[in-house]
Amino acid sequence: MKQAAGAVEDIRFVYEEEGPTALLVAEARLLAEELGRASERTPGLAGELLRVEAGAKARAAEVLVAGSEIAADPGYADPGTGGFDLVLRLADNRRQLPDLLALDPDATQEEGSRLSVEASLLLRCIVPVAAAFLFGALAYGFPRAGRVLVAAGFAFVALGLTAAILVGVVV
Amino acid sequence: MTLGAGGVAAVAAALLAALESDSGRREEEAFVRSSRSSVQIFAELAGSAPRTQFQANGIRRALGNEIDATARLLEATEASPEARRVAVALSRAESAAAGRLGRAVEAMGRVPQDAPLDPATRRLLTASLSEIQEVLGYQNAQVDRADRYGTRQERAMFAIALVAIAAVLLGLADLFGGGRSGTIALVVAAGALVVAVGWGGSALLV
Numbered sequence: 001m002k003q004a005a006g007a008v009e010d011i012r013f014v015y016e017e018e019g020p021t022a023l024l025v026a027e028a029r030l031l032a033e034e035l036g037r038a039s040e041r042t043p044g045l046a047g048e049l050l051r052v053e054a055g056a057k058a059r060a061a062e063v064l065v066a067g068s069e070i071a072a073d074p075g076y077a078d079p080g081t082g083g084f085d086l087v088l089r090l091a092d093n094r095r096q097l098p099d100l101l102a103l104d105p106d107a108t109q110e111e112g113s114r115l116s117v118e119a120s121l122l123l124r125c126i127v128p129v130a131a132a133f134l135f136g137a138l139a140y141g142f143p144r145a146g147r148v149l150v151a152a153g154f155a156f157v158a159l160g161l162t163a164a165i166l167v168g169v170v171v
Numbered sequence: 172m173t174l175g176a177g178g179v180a181a182v183a184a185a186l187l188a189a190l191e192s193d194s195g196r197r198e199e200e201a202f203v204r205s206s207r208s209s210v211q212i213f214a215e216l217a218g219s220a221p222r223t224q225f226q227a228n229g230i231r232r233a234l235g236n237e238i239d240a241t242a243r244l245l246e247a248t249e250a251s252p253e254a255r256r257v258a259v260a261l262s263r264a265e266s267a268a269a270g271r272l273g274r275a276v277e278a279m280g281r282v283p284q285d286a287p288l289d290p291a292t293r294r295l296l297t298a299s300l301s302e303i304q305e306v307l308g309y310q311n312a313q314v315d316r317a318d319r320y321g322t323r324q325e326r327a328m329f330a331i332a333l334v335a336i337a338a339v340l341l342g343l344a345d346l347f348g349g350g351r352s353g354t355i356a357l358v359v360a361a362g363a364l365v366v367a368v369g370w371g372g373s374a375l376l377v
Contacts, residue, residue, distance in 0.1 A: 016225070039260075082272075126185045138174075
């Protein structure tokens, strides 16, 4: 839950807070560029009006840059489209909290499952021990086969102990 | 005879205890996986929405600018030549900028394969409806699994209770000796033991 909450918040912040502001900067800059080109090929008053408009958009872009960490950092600029690399920004934001990034809930769950399996297997090791008790009881009821039954009982006790040790070592 | 039956009861109790413990463990594990799936579904829905919303808003804005430029062009047809010259140049520039803005928005909303994102964040950012539905299907399967193992555990617990009753009756049978009372106690104990083993065994069929 911690890992998911951290990631969701970082995604929200980049795409709902920082991204739209950066997009406003991109929009103003792109418009300033196109208006500037248009003013160069338009003579007279029309051309001058376009030049003023281009200048206004460029100024607006400068003001907006002050409020956008993404737009102010050349590392996030995408010269090909005039936009910005939001995914890189997200990756950088995520790296600011390395402990949160290092969380691995799958590994924790796997470890829990392993310990749970070990506990379950250890409990199964009492079955041979219970069988040893059965053989002991049968030895009391059948004295003629007493030696064999007692020996079998001890064998099952040893089996149970060995199984328990193996579970502790292997699992 | 009672000692032998006691031994059988001990073995039965051990087996049923192992079954009960194992079923309880598996039920708990299934509940944990189901809970984690719930969190995963929420996280994927919450994590994928901002990016698609950003793209939608950006493209909407670019389209709006394009519409403004076209509207100005149409309106300028009835204007003076000088005004029309300004309007046409302005509209063309705005239209070109709107097209570039649309392409910039698309690029900003993309998640490249080689982006330096950790796998968990990438998964949330790019989650699709089909992937979320897969997680939902997995969650439902885990709930069913928890239900199944919960039923197994309950049956094993009931069987253990019967074994405990059988053990008590065996003790009474030993106390009463070979008389009528002792025989009745022994028979009932044997019956309880058989039912316990049968009921516990039926848990494996769930």
